Amino acid sequence: MESPTLPSPPASSPDTSVLVAQLTDSHLFADADSKLLGMNTADSLQRVIDRLLTEQPRIDLMLATGDLSQDGTIESYQRFLNMTARIPAPARWLPGNHDEYLAMNQFSAGTDRLKPVVDVGGWRIILLNTAVPGNVYGFLAEDQLRLLQNALQQAPQRPSLICLHHHPVSIGCAWMEPIGLRNAAEIFAVTDRYPQVRGILWGHVHQEFDQMRNGVRLLATPSTCVQFMPGSEDFQADKEAPGYRWLRLYAEGRLETGVSRVADIDFEIDYSCEGY
Numbered sequence: 001m002e003s004p005t006l007p008s009p010p011a012s013s014p015d016t017s018v019l020v021a022q023l024t025d026s027h028l029f030a031d032a033d034s035k036l037l038g039m040n041t042a043d044s045l046q047r048v049i050d051r052l053l054t055e056q057p058r059i060d061l062m063l064a065t066g067d068l069s070q071d072g073t074i075e076s077y078q079r080f081l082n083m084t085a086r087i088p089a090p091a092r093w094l095p096g097n098h099d100e101y102l103a104m105n106q107f108s109a110g111t112d113r114l115k116p117v118v119d120v121g122g123w124r125i126i127l128l129n130t131a132v133p134g135n136v137y138g139f140l141a142e143d144q145l146r147l148l149q150n151a152l153q154q155a156p157q158r159p160s161l162i163c164l165h166h167h168p169v170s171i172g173c174a175w176m177e178p179i180g181l182r183n184a185a186e187i188f189a190v191t192d193r194y195p196q197v198r199g200i201l202w203g204h205v206h207q208e209f210d211q212m213r214n215g216v217r218l219l220a221t222p223s224t225c226v227q228f229m230p231g232s233e234d235f236q237a238d239k240e241a242p243g244y245r246w247l248r249l250y251a252e253g254r255l256e257t258g259v260s261r262v263a264d265i266d267f268e269i270d271y272s273c274e275g276y
C-alpha cells in the first residue's frame with residue numbers, strides 16, 4: 001500500500017540574530033607576568049576567553065571597549081591580539097584612558113580593527129573615542145559627535161548600539177563621578193533624536209551596570225581583570241571575578257544581554273601594586 005503523503009514540516013524561521021562578545025579593561029602589560037592590584041591581567045584575560053569560547057558556540061563580532069593595555073606598549077597590543085585570535089570573529093577596538101591611541105593605531109595599520117562603524121546582522125555598531133590624552137576622564141570631541149550623528153542618520157532602519165570607554169551616567173560610585181564622560185549631555189542630545197538607538201555600552205567602571213534611559217539600554221561590563229566595588233564612596237577594589245558580556249542582537253531591534261564571570265580564580269587584592 002502506498003504510504004500517505006506527509007505534510008512538509010513548517011519552514012524553520014531563519015536565525016535573524018547575531019552574538020556580540022564584549023571584552024573590556026584587560027589592562028595588559030608588555031611583561032606577561034605583570035599584575036594589577038594583585039591580579040595577573042594576562043592570566044585573567046586567558047580565563048575569560050576560555051569561558052567565552054566554552055559558552056558561546058557562535059560569535060559574530062568581538063568588541064574591546066578600551067584599556068586593552070595598561071602601559072600603552074606595542075607589545076601589550078600584540079599580546080591582546082595574540083590572545084584574542086582564538087575568538088573566531090572579526091574584532092573592533094576602541095581606546096580607553098590607559099591606551100596609547102597612536103600605538104594602537106600604528107599597530108592596527110592596514111586592518112579594520114579601529115574602524116568606528118560596523119554593520120553586523122541587522123544592526124549598526126558605532127565605536128567612539130572618548131579618551132583624552134593624559135587624563136583619566138573622558139570627553140567626546142566634536143569629530144566624534146559628528147561621526148555618531150552621521151552614522152545614525154545614514155542608517156535609520158538599523159537598530160544601533162553605541163560603544164565607548166567612559167560612563168555617560170552616574171554608576172553610583174562617588175569616586176568615579178569625576179572620571180566619567182564629562183560631556184555626556186552631548187551624546188544624549190544626539191541619541192535622543194534617533195529612535196533606532198537601542199543600547200549604549202561601555203567599560204572603565206570594572207563592574208556590571210544595566211539601566212534604561214529613554215528606551216535605551218545603558219550597559220557597563222566587568223573588567224577581564226580586577227573589579228571595583230559597586231556603590232563605593234572612595235576607590236575600592238572588589239573580589240568579584242573577571243568576566244565578559246554577551247549581547248544577542250535581533251534584526252527587529254530586540255537586545256538580550258548578560259554577563260558571565262570565570263568561576264575558578266583566586267587572588268588577593270594588593271593595593272601596593274605598582275602602576276595603580
Ligand SMILES: Nc1ncnc2c1ncn2[C@@H]1O[C@@H]2COP(=O)(O)O[C@H]2[C@H]1O
Nearest residue numbers: 067096097098136179204205235271276
Ligand atoms: N588607589 C587609588 N585611588 C584612587 N584612584 C585610583 C587608585 N588606583 C587607581 N586609581 C584610578 O582609578 C581609575 C579607574 O579607572 P582606570 O582603570 O581607567 O584608572 C584608574 C586609576 O586612574
